[in-house]
Amino acid sequence: MKRRIPLTITLIVGLIVICSEFIPHRPFSQISSELEVWFMIISGFAILLGQLNLIKTNVLKIQYKQRNWPYFVITLASFFLMVGTGALWGSQQNAGLLGHGTAISSAIGSKPFDYLFNNVYQNLQATMFSLLAFFIASAAYRAxxxxxxxxxxxxxxxxxxxxxxxxxxxxxxxxxxxxxxxxxxxxxxxxxxxxxxxxxxxxxxxxxxxxxxxxxxxxxxxxxxxxxxxx
Amino acid sequence: MAAKTLDRRWIFLFLFIGVALPLIFVIGLPIETTENVRAVYQMVEDTPAGSTVLISFDYDPASKPELHPMGRALLQHCFEKDLKVIITALWPMGVMMANDILDDLQPSYPNKVYGQDYVNMGFKAGGMVTIQAMGKHFKGIYTTDSNGTPVENIPMMKHIDNFENIAFVISLSAGAPGVKEWVQVAGDTYGRQVSSGVTGVSVSSVMPYVNEQKQLTGLLAGLKGAAEYEYLIGHPGTATSGMDAQSLAHLIIIIFIIIGNITYWRNKKKQKKEV
Amino acid sequence: MTHFFNVFGIWLGAAFTFAIFSFLYKDNPFYKVAEQIFVGLSAGYWFIYTIFNILIPNLFLPLSTDFAANWIKLIPAFLGVLMLMRLVPNAEWMSRYPIALLIGTTSGLAFLRYLKSDVINQITATMINPFVGNNWVTVVGQILLVVGTITGVIYFYFSKKHEGAFGVSAKIGIYFLMVSFGAAFGYTAMARVSLLIGRLQFLLGDWLGIISP
Amino acid sequence: MKHTVFILFLLTTALLFAQSPIFTIADIPNDDGSALVITWDCTGVQGEQFFVSLQDAENHTLDITAFNRESSSFPRGSLIYRDSLTAGKQYHFVLASADSALVRTPLISKTGTPRAQWFNTDKISLLIMALILAISIVYFIYSAKGGKNLYIRRINGLEAMEESVGRATEMGRPILFVPGINDLDDMQTIAGLTILGQLAFKIAEHDSKLLVPVSRSMVLSTAREIVKEAYLKAGRPDAYDPDCVFYLTDDQFGYVAGVDGIIVREKPAANFYLGAFYAESLILAETGFSSGAIQTAGTAMPSQIPFFVAACDYTLIGEELFAASAYLSKEPHQLGSLKGQDVGKAVFLIVLIVGIILEIFGVHDLKNFLTVH
Known part of the structure; x- marks a missing residue:
């Protein structure tokens, strides 16, 4: 029961997707496009699950005072900072719980979420990526x-x-x-x-x-x- | 192993300096164009004025140094050839990337009107699925542009129903979803002419699509592709100035490869003598 | 005020850039802090991103504006909730239903997509007359293309020992793979150096103002 | 007199031709019956402007397109019409001309019925290829399950797996496994996780420590179950620590920053990178190298294989990643499937060579037949 139903679901869904490639007639054309929307929604929930897991593991690490635990406080703090600013004032054209936060965004030039994104997140990401220039040189030298x-x-x-x-x-x-x-x-x-x-x-x-x-x-x-x- | 005795941090230091110096003191080394870049250029040149084309910004700030100058050069070229440009994005940050270029170009092309000559339709998630939906019914998937203006109120979108109304598609692609999805759906399924600008890293995996079948019409490859395109349209930009730093960095890497080989062979000889 | 935050933002960016670069020297507390901030911020970013760009437009908006036409979206919503059951120790198995649906969909898509684009189209693209070309360089290239593709595929043959003529073909195949790896590596060097150029353009231009961006 | 007759003759023929424009409505083949293709040819037809419109039962008309002598679709043109058409229903279309005062004269009317097809004939070559592959894979899976012995060639790097685990145990250092950054819906991730199962089994036997940082929640739960099962199979369920598999972040470089931190702090003795990788491949492999680990990598991402080849001790190239778990587990269904894929490869190679020979002789039929759109 715990395995047979999932296996049946996989079989049916997989066959529908394959059939709809060859059969343009309804209902195959409609089912497969509906499935694609479902896919997006379920994977959305899967991403949320990841974040919840992150909170859980970090809280546990801090609770049991694992090695380097103060660093995990920083992880959680920055996570909640990002989620908090995004939830309260939204990002780009999306409004948050407190609306668009025009007062605060006119003070700092953009929404707090976007400010963090542009100035911190993006720079961290780009720098991390640029480490590759150094590594490609040393890998070439060695290999x-x-x-x-x-x-x-x-x-x-x-x-x-x-x-x-x-x-x-x-x-x-x-x-x-x-x-x-x-x-x-x-x-x-x-x-x-x-x-x-x-x-x-x-x-x-x-x-x-x-x-x-x-x-x-x-x-x-x-x-x-x-x-x-x-x- | 002999090669390992050199601390790799020396390589890091040399590379850092080698890239920084030519950015400050520009050298201006020559640029030679290649066939694939000319093919993209020719595709834009051969498209009749007034046609609608689609440029998809499928990258984020991480790939900005390579793809941004391409986007800029392509938009400049399209504007100069009087092509109407629909901008889309399969990556959420792509919208911002496009707007960044458009804000920058606005002063140089004061007669280009938003909604008539170009439009930013914004980001849609879903990659391949989204492109498939565009091919069936464009306005079904894009009900508004990125500012929220309903598509019915955008003059240049009046006659756009699906890919049949679009002359060609260019994807500025930093990975998935990107050029592969455009080739597979817009190209292979709907028979549209597709071209692309990609980061240096994806060149070799995208290259097989530049084939007899013309799954891709030409390809702008990395910073060099961008610099070549800037050269072809006669507007040198950041790619051109980056090419000096690029050349010096490559030279440093090659020198280190040679040093690595010399030390390896010398040590091998030494070992042989000792034996 | 806005100006202050602009400048502050650039300084923040520069500080974090150096914190990550410091890793090249060795692991240190600055890198560790930057690393944890990066992990935290990015997880937070994807959380907000998922809600605003996936769940609201695809699920909550259709359900709240026209429930009658979209009630069927309750099914993926329910499956999504089952997904979250992973967090409940004894109900973990419930997440198998949504996973089965996701895997089934992608397996079906992958089966056809790879067959079409990565197998059949690559084969038809190799079906060329190698002897037709504008000049001898093209002809040589096309012969290499055909030979390389065929021998390369032979290298990936698993159910036969690589010996005799077959072994020679597989060996030639691996030579072609090596050339393609070297070339891809060389090409990518360009891409990676471009990223470093981008970073230095930020540090030298936006931050220090030595060069005009 | 003669002249007048001739001119009259010309005028009548012109009028005759003028009154018979060509107007056709046709179903689009191989679709779901939601579109019709409308074509027209108004060569020699009088009129300032032309309209194609849809007419309903009450004779209301809806303009679909309009064109005049300056339009590119004059005098000949076509369009695909697909605004909420229902398959099997009949639709009436009218081609009308209008004079300078825009007074319309209907020229010709036609009906068309969009039909949905049960098979897309454009894709017959795809279907044939899919069937050849599917049948050969399924056939060999069942013959392997029936006890047939299937040979599999040596795959470099897999022998070293046992050695790496042994070395880690001796040094008292952990083993790092990275299943790539794609989700469970990528077959490479699944292939990587299958190998993780076999690796975890060996680790459980040796009693070394395993670290599996992941970047996707579905991978997290699946990897946990796979590792747990491996420890169970090895008879060491007590040694299984669920927290050895943990989530970092979905973000590509956020994840890399985290894994890099683990590599420099925990100093694993052996690193395995098996799954789908993008740009992070080299960052991981170089950091792993500098920490002195034995590294084994495998991916089917063509763009990342070169970096693994350059920076790792062993690399599984492309399909070898999928073959690896068959090689390690010797499970009949995996061996059978691999054999089936090989048969597919042989068929495709023969088709390719035949195709090239035909091309040399100028016969393009095979190539055209196989080209799928």
Whole structure:
């Protein structure tokens, strides 16, 4: 009962979605678009569940005075700060419980939620993302060592594309005569991207696509049920 | 391993300085255009004046450095070719990104009127599902623009029912939902011409769509794509100035790769001698 | 007042930027504080975002404005509540119903979508006459494209030992994969450096005002 | 006289042609019966302006489109009409011309009935391919379940799994498992979680510590159940700590910041990144490297594989992620499915090669047949 009904739901829903691809006739066309709205609503609740879990685990950590617990107070405080400002005055064009908070937003230039978002959240996010520039450099230094045929190919492709993608490539090979224009680094880099890289990516897409198709088929047919967990 | 003896924080420091300096002291290195960028440019050029096109801002501030200059250059190009632009967003922050560019461009294009020459329809969640719905009935999914103006009161939306009334779609895409969804629905399902500007990271996974089937018409790839487009339309912007820093940073990375290889091989020789 | 908050906001942004960058040197209390604030703020952001952009327009508005036409949305709402049952220790199993519905929908969608776009369309896109091209560079490229795709797929063949001619093909396939990894890596370097450029444009332009943004 | 006759003749023919514009209403094939396509050709028809309108039973008309000699849809044009049409119902359309005073003259009227189809014939090639795949996968699953032995080639990196767990136990350090940042509705996440089950089983046997930070609540509950079940199977239900699987945030970089913190503070001896990854892949892998962990990664995201290849010790490339759990568990349904996928691959490769040969000979039929819109 605890597993059979969910498995039946998966089977029916999966088949409806597949059938509606081939059958334009009602009711399939309508059912599948209604299902898509349901999907959105249920995943909305799932996101809320995540936040509730976050509160629960952090409260527990603080309660039991786990190592570094004062930091988790900061987590909860910033969570409630964000939720509080959003709930009271809303965000962008959405009104909150206290309306749009025109007084407070004219004082600080935008709604408190948006202010936090623009000045703190966004900067944290962008900086976190920009760490990648440093990591890509150190990963390249460490990994691109010409040891085997594979690693030489990896290294050569990376360096040619890196040169070709900047003005460096133009500087280095721009002087070559037109008859040798295929050796222009930007052209070489474009060639690598267009042919061998596309070939490699296509092979991965086809393989991974089949892997995904196999898994979804097993799930629809109820053969793969690990996502339901234990009994 | 020999390569590990160098503290990677030195690489971090060099890179930081290498990017910062050319931003302060601009060098102005040359730019060469590539086929895929010219294909996008040509698509906009070949679209008759007065046609309606759709540009979707599917990114957030995290990808601003790469995609913002593309959005700016594409809007400038569309305005100059007298194309009517519908702006949509599959990412919630995309609306803000588009408005940021529009506010910026307004003084340079004083005769472009909101609602007649361009409109920001705002964000819709749902990705692929939303695009599918647009293809069936555009006004069914977009009942108002991002300011809440009913779609009936927007002059340029009068004749827009579905993708058939739109000349081409461009997605400025930083991930999912984005270019893939547009290709699969607007392109593959509804047969619309789709093009895109993507971050450098997604280039290789998006490239297979630039094929014989023309699932994608051209592609603007990363900051370089943006700089090339700025060059083609003759309005250099932040992408062009960023390219100097870009070139120097690449040079630093390549130098470190060479250092890594030299130390590796030298140590290997040493080990052989000792044996 | 607004001006003060503008400047304050930029200083806040710069401070948090440095707090995260300090992680490159080593883990430290500034990073830890920034990290926890980030986790807290982002969870809060998604909470508010979900309510305003998903639940209100798709569920509460349709139900409150025209209940008769939208009563069917009570079903996903009920399933959504079952989802929250995860928090109640002995009622966890109830969340399996909504999960089953979600997984069923995406499995169906994924099955067709990947078959169409990632398998069949990639195959038809490779169905080209490699010998037709404007110049020899294109012809060589197209031959590489065809050979690379075929051998690459052979590498992903699991139920046969990679030996003999088959093994050679798989080996060529992995060479193509390596070239594509190297090229993608090189391309991404550009993207990542762009992000750093964006950050430095903020620090040098918006914050210090040394360069004009 | 001769002239007059000729002119009269010309005028009559012009009038004759003028009175017979072409106007057709047709159903759009392969749809749900909500649209009709209207085409017109008014070559040589007199009039300043033209209207296509819908006429109801009481003869009220509703204009659908209007065009004049300057319009791009003059003299020939077509449009798809889909404003709340009901399948199977008959609709009347009128093409009318209007003079400069906008007085209308109906030229021609036609009826059309939108019909819903039970099968979209455009998608027949998709259906055939889907059936080939589905049948071969299901066939091999059942033959594997029936006891047939299926071979699976070695997958690099999986042997190292046991070794990593052993090393972590010796060092007394935890093992970190990251199931990617997508939700349970991504097949990669499910593949990652299936491997987590087998990994947790080994960890339970070795009695080491497991850490699973997740970024989605559905993944949280499922991962918990999978780990719990693995401990149960290993006969160590007492050692299971439900808090070893915990939620950080749904936000991509917020999550990365949190996992990075865990890596530098807990210093796990082995890191596993198996699932769907985006830009965070390299941040995680590089931070993990600097903490000295053995790292195994696997994803089907084509754009992220290069970074894992560069920064991790072992990488499962694309489909290998899906094959890994079959390889580890040797469960018949997983092995069978993998074999079925391989058969699919072989069929597709043959089709591809045949297609290329046909293209070389200038025959485009196969390619056109397979192209799905």
């Amino acid at each position: 691109f060592i010409a040891r085997t045929t594979e690693s030489i190919l990896l290294l050569a492709a990376a360096i040619l594309v890196m040169l070709g993608n900047t003005s460096l490539g133009t500087l280095l090979t721009g002087w070559l005569p037109d008859s040798l224009s295929f050796l222009h680094l930007p052209k070489v880099s474009e060639f690598i991207m267009k042919y061998p890289t596309t070939a490699g990516q296509r092979a991965i897409m086809i393989g991974a696509g089949l892997g995904i198709i196999g898994s979804s088929l097993r799930i629809i047919l109820g053969i793969e049920r690990s996502y339901l967990g234990g009994d």
